[in-house]
Amino acid sequence: MRAWVEAEAEKCVYCGFCEPLCPTLYPGGHRGYGPRGRVNIAFNIVRGGKHTGETLKSIYSCLLCGACNLVCPAKIDIVGVIRASRALGG
Ligand code: SF4
């Protein structure tokens, strides 16, 4: 699962197309509460990084609505990455 998350997250080109659709980004107050931020948090975790209280809040405040998946030009399974990061201890 770690290799899959890493491969998915590596596809992110930081375009930000996913962000306007995310219902949790603006309430969260910064990009860490949007899909792009969550993909990069997951990438950091599978590369050996440690969660902080803030990253845990980000990962667990995702509604798993899937709006981000629909627009990602890199075809990242963002919801799958977020689910996996929870399963990996996120
Ligand atoms: S699945 Fe999560 S990250 Fe993606 S748009 Fe919905 S709330 Fe935002």
Ligand code: SF4
């Ligand atoms: S739309 Fe996809 S490639 Fe673009 S920032 Fe979001 S996750 Fe990364």
